[in-house]
Amino acid sequence: MIFSKSFKALYLLFIGVLSLSVLCSCSLIPFYRSDRETMLSAREAEPRVVASLQLTDQGRALLEEGNVDAAIRMLERAISLDPQSGENYYYLAEAWLIKANRSQAVECNRLAAMYLRGQSDWMERIVDQQARIEQLER
Amino acid sequence: MGLLKFVSIIAGIACVSAVLYCFSLADNIDKRFSGRRWSIPSKVFSDLTVLYPGQRINSTFFYEKLRRLGYRQVQHAPMRPGDMKIDESSAELFLHDLIVPSHSRPGFRVRIGLNNGQITSVENLEDGVPVHLLELEPEELMLFYGPEQEQREVVSLERVPQHLIYAVLSAEDRRFYRHYGLDPVGILRAVYLNLRHGAIVAGGSTITQQLAKCYFLTPKRTLSRKLKELFIAITIEAMYAKDEILELYLNEIYFGQKGTVSIHGIAEAASFYFAKPVSELSLAEAAALAGLIKAPNRYSPYASTMRCQQRRNAVLQSMYANNWITTAELQAALTASIQAAGYTVYAKKAPYFIDYLSEQLKTLYSPEVLSTLGLAIYTTLDTQVQMAAEWALERGLARLEKSYPTLHKREADKRLQGAVVVLQPRSGAILALVGGRSYRVSQFNRITQARRQPGSAFKPFVYVNGLDAFTPAALLSNEPRSYAQYGEPWEPQNFAPVDAEQVTLRNALAQSINLPTVDLAMKVGLDRLVSTASAFGFSTPLKPYPSLALGAFEVIPLELARAYCAFAADGVLPYPLSLKDVVDENGTVLERRHMDLERITTPAKAFLMSSLLRSVVTDGTARSLKKRNISFPVAGKTGTTNDYRDAWFVGYTPDILALVWVGFDNGSSIHSSGASAALPIWAELINSIPQYLTGNWFKLPPGVVQKMLCLESGQLFLDKACPKALQEYCLVENAPAEDCSMHRKEGAVKRFFKGINDFFKKF
Known part of the structure; x- marks a missing residue:
């Protein structure tokens, strides 16, 4: 019986070590997150991304000036340099919204939402854009 | 009286x-x-070229591009648009003006730092400011000539430099501003000179008479024609101001021959002979051009530099005699050497692409409009990618013929053929299109017009259907089976023997194993497979037969490439774009084509497909890419049809997609698979366009999770129970949630408890 109690203690110890190791692995998550942030900023420092952002800015400026066709062309060129940048799709959706092209606005808005998910400031704008696209339908 | x-x-x-x-x-x-005074052929342009610091380039194609854009190498610092100074670590350019429908910028001086095939910096030499993104102007690809085959650029008189006007007047009609269309003094002078030399050395025709002759008369030399010319000249003089007549003349006059095309007008001549805008011609060049008018093909610098120089000097002397240039100017110009720009006889660049584009243009404009209205047609073509594709295809086919001498056919129209198309998967922009080995021999476009069986290159469309019900770790049957097709039994076989009774879905695609693919197609349903294919844009008839799963129905190669774009672009199928903008002479945009997106599958499934197709490259039938310097992430699929009639390879990254086909037009066997015939061409092409290779891979979209699965059961991996684990992507909706049932009983914890129990039982 004593023998069995000491085994139970050993068993509990084993469980304890197991729990500790699980906790340790949980504490790795923040590291992973910071890794992702580093990766993101590394992506932004990528020369092609930097070049693409130049075109994004020009596209946005054209959009603000009301030169929608030229803005679309510029944003398309930004996308061809960096097809995984959500910002370009957001502005492109905005341009198609102005041109009342619902199907293209919807696709671009969806892509923006996908690439910018997790960025709350952007998501707010994207949801708002989505609402405006829906209004367009009505 | x-x-x-x-x-x-x-x-x-x-x-x-x-x-x-x-x-x-x-x-x-x-x-x-x-x-409308002249027919101006419409011009087709390539896309802009983008340069930025950090970009890798192919130096050979890059410098070739600059040369084709009209940049001339100079030894001094660039002073005029088009000047280019190259040394080991940089290229200094005086950029041409850039005018495209969406924006424009004037030319400026720039230094592009280069090191080891990479752009290290771009600096604006006007203000020393670094440039993050530099755009080079579009390249002229072709002109739509009318039946008269004339090439002309129209220029207004204000843009013509005064010394060029003086040169033309000295050469042709020095009293132009003083006569009324007819110049008796000039005629008497010509008569005197001709009598003195005993031969015709001077003509008495005024500029107005020459214009009358060009515009209204045939070149026949008769008295009545001469009289008519005279009357027309006098009438023109009465109706128009001198400057108007001179402007008409300068734009009308014939300046020589470029192959079968005749060069008209001073501006076109300036670019043909000296590759310059007319406003930038030097005095010596202006005099040389003015000298040409008398007999363009005799005094052309391309015919004889010496004759051209003698005639130029005679014009310069005449200008001096008329007090239109100073002694110093005369001396400097007389000693200048003649440096003609050089030209290649007009040949269509990217001819198959142009044909494909022309088909679309025909639906918008008549041939007459295209050959007369001087439209500017902007396209998606990247001439560096086009050069790379043409080069890689020719090298690859020649290599095959060398390796397999039976493939070498003597008759030009029976030779081994190949075709390449390169697309930007997101926008659908066609960057390059090579429809065959030699456009001269065969204009049949094997990318847009051919219908060929895709073989295994069709399999991904079976698998994308299967993802709804199966994870990549799911097991598919590899057992031979007989299926009914056309009322007869059909027994598919594997390309190479595979022993296992079951294989994972990922492996089946990676190794391109036929039996599990047909098994999957049957489980999913053939009708569904046909409708999926239609959603992916295949327009050729596909029947719901089991052999459809193995690509037994013909497809158009461009449609196959386009369908793969959806995997590379989050499930969005783009419309293949070749035409971007059409602009008229006044800069008004007549036509605009934008990328047109249509979602046909979810981003999650597209990501999963890319992941599966990446396995083809890392572990499957395309693993030989590693040996060919493809070290960055690539998704791809080989294809080989029955009797080796067709060899395919389609490969992509998020940034670029290329399809290569190799085969004979008559369907003879090429005795090579997709991996050995088409894949090397793909690798060579991709390696030679480093500007498109970012090394990026697809970001994980929502709807995909990564799970640790048991390799044998495809269910959740049980540590210390399941023999081999597999990290696998799954769709959220069908990700395994159950522990491995195959090894659950033998689980480690159970074994542990069992061991303890056994131990206690002993006591």
Whole structure:
């Protein structure tokens, strides 16, 4: 019986070590997150991304000036340099919204939402854009 | 007195008749000059070229591109647009003006730092500011000539430098501003000179007469024609100002021959002979061009530099005699050497692409509009990618012929063929299109017109259907089976023997194993497979037969490439774009084509497909890419049809997608698989366009999770129970949630408890 109690203690110890190791692995998550942030900023420092952002800015400026066709062309060129940048799709959706092209606005808005998910400031704008696209339908 | 009266009456009648005749001509002349004066062929342009610091480049294609854009190498610092100074670590350019429909910028001086095939920096030499993104102007690809085959650039007189006007007047009609269309002094001078030399050395035709001749008359030399020319000249002089006549003349005059195309107008001549805008011609160049007018093909610098120089010097001397240049200017120009720009006889660049584009243009404009209205047509073509594709295809086919001498056919129209198309998967922009080995031999476009069986290159469309019900770790049957097809039994076989009874879905695609693919297609349903194919844009008839799963139905190669774009672009199928903008002479945009997106599958499934197709490259039938310097992430699929009739390879990254096909037009066997015939061409092409290779892979979209699965069961991996684990992507909706049932009983914890129990039992 004593023998069995000491085994139970050993068993509990084993469980304890197991729990500790699980906790340790949980504490790795923040590291992973910071890794992702580093990766993101590394992506932004990528020369092609930097070049693409130049075109994004020009596209946005054209959009603000009301030169929608030229803005679309510029944003398309930004996308061809960096097809995984959500910002370009957001502005492109905005341009198609102005041109009342619902199907293209919807696709671009969806892509923006996908690439910018997790960025709350952007998501707010994207949801708002989505609402405006829906209004367009009505 | 009677005679005098008679003569006066006759003279009066003649004068009245002449005036009436001039009036009758005036109407004709007015009609001719007030309408559209010249037919200007429409021009087709490539896309812009983007350069940025950090970009890798292919130096050979890069410098070739600059040369084709008209940049000339100089030894001094660039001073004029088009100047280019190259040294080991940089290229200094004086950029041409850039004018495209969406924006424009004036030319400026720039230094592009280069090191080891990479752009290290871009600096604006005007203000020393670094440039993050530099755009080079579009490249001229072709002109739509009318039946008269004339090439002309129209220029206004204000843009023509004064020394060029003086040169032309000195060469052709120095008293132009003083006569009325007819120059008696000039005629007398010509008669005197011709008599003195005993040969025709000078002509008495004024510029106005020459214009009349060009515009209204045939070159036949008869007295009546000469008289008519005279009357037309006088009428033109009465109707138009001198400057207007000179401008018409400078734009009309014939300047020589470029192959079958005739060069007209001073501006076109400036670019043909000296690759310069007319405003930038030096005095010596201006005099050389003016000298050409007399007999363009005799005095052309391309015919004889010496004759050209002698004639130029005669013009310069004449300019000096007329006090239009100083002694110093004369001396400097006389000693200048003739440096003609050089030209290649007009040949279509990217001819198959142009044909494909022309088909679309035909639906918008008549051939007459295209050959007369001088439209600017902007396209998606990247000439560096086009050069790379043409080069890689020719090298690859020649290599195959060398390795397998039976593939070498003597008759030009029976030779081994191949085709390549390169697309930007997101936008659908066609960057390059090679429809065959030699456009001269065969204009049949094997990318847009051919219908060929895709073989295994069709399999991904079976698998994308299967993802709804199966994870990549799911097991598919590899057992031989007989299926009914056309009322007969059909027994598919594997390309190479595979022993396992079951294989994972990922492996089945990676190794391109036939039996599990048909198994999957049957489980999913053939009708569904046909409708999926239609959603992916295949327009050729596909029947719901089991062999469809193995690509037994013909497809158009461009449609196959386009369908793969959806995997590379989050499930969005783009419309293949070749035409971007059409702009008229006034800069008004007549036509605009944008990327057109259509979602046909979810981003999650597209990501999963890319992941599966990446396994083809890392562990499957395309793993030989590693040996060919493809070290960055790539998704791809090989294809080989029955009897080795077709060899395919389609490969992509998020940034670029290329399809290569190799085969014979008549369907003879090429005795090679997709991996050995088409894949090397793909690798060579991709390696030679480093500007498109970012090394990026697809970001994990929502709807995909990564799970640790048991390799044998495809269910959740049990540590210490399942023999082999597999990290696998799954769709959230069908990700395994159950522990591995195959090894659950033998689980580690159970074994542990069992061991303890056994131990206690002993006591």
